[in-house]
Amino acid sequence: MKKLNLKYTYRKKGYSLIELVLSIAMLLIITMVLTSILGVTQKILNKSYINQNTNSDMSYAINYIKDEIESCDYYTYINGGLYFIKKVDNKYNYISYGLKDNQLFRYSTTVDKMQKFNNLPKKGNNALTEEIGAFKVSDQGSYFNIYLKYNDKDKINFKIAKRIKLYE
Numbered sequence: 001m002k003k004l005n006l007k008y009t010y011r012k013k014g015y016s017l018i019e020l021v022l023s024i025a026m027l028l029i030i031t032m033v034l035t036s037i038l039g040v041t042q043k044i045l046n047k048s049y050i051n052q053n054t055n056s057d058m059s060y061a062i063n064y065i066k067d068e069i070e071s072c073d074y075y076t077y078i079n080g081g082l083y084f085i086k087k088v089d090n091k092y093n094y095i096s097y098g099l100k101d102n103q104l105f106r107y108s109t110t111v112d113k114m115q116k117f118n119n120l121p122k123k124g125n126n127a128l129t130e131e132i133g134a135f136k137v138s139d140q141g142s143y144f145n146i147y148l149k150y151n152d153k154d155k156i157n158f159k160i161a162k163r164i165k166l167y168e
Contacts, residue, residue, distance in 0.1 A: 057129040058150050061104055062158050064128060065097060065137070065146055068106075069160050074167035075139075078120050082137050082144075085114060085167060094120055097128075099135045104128045104148075114167065 072084040107122035134149040
């Protein structure tokens with residue numbers, strides 16, 4: 001009878017427990033790094049999106065006011081405030097802008113006859129944009145100056161050439 005040779009043993013191909021634990025640990029570290037990078041990227045994108053919306057809102061408000069002032073026929077002062085007068089059909093629209101509850105509003109009152117008022121009720125109003133810190137339209141002689149401060153972040157001083165007459 002032949003004896004069995006026990007010098008050679010049969011071994012299954014596979015990974016040991018230590019190799020599996022190390023590979024899982026490396027995968028977790030790589031995943032944590034990628035998650036951290038993606039989180040920072042998401043914060044940067046959100047901030048960029050907010051800044052873009054801020055600039056878009058401010059640009060819209062400034063351009064709206066600029067276009068409306070340029071399309072008016074006259075301007076006047078009523079009770080210390082600056083009003084722009086636009087003729088629409090056979091009526092006159094008195095327009096002003098103001099800040100209320102951190103919102104920029106356009107106020108409008110339509111009258112049948114253009115006249116000098118001591119006090120004019122603000123009948124119609126439209127909100128142009130929100131989160132405004134400060135706003136002012138002022139007469140600077142040869143131009144109108146629009147100052148807009150958006151939520152303590154951005155400030156705009158915009159000049160519009162004066163091409164309309166003062167109604168006195």
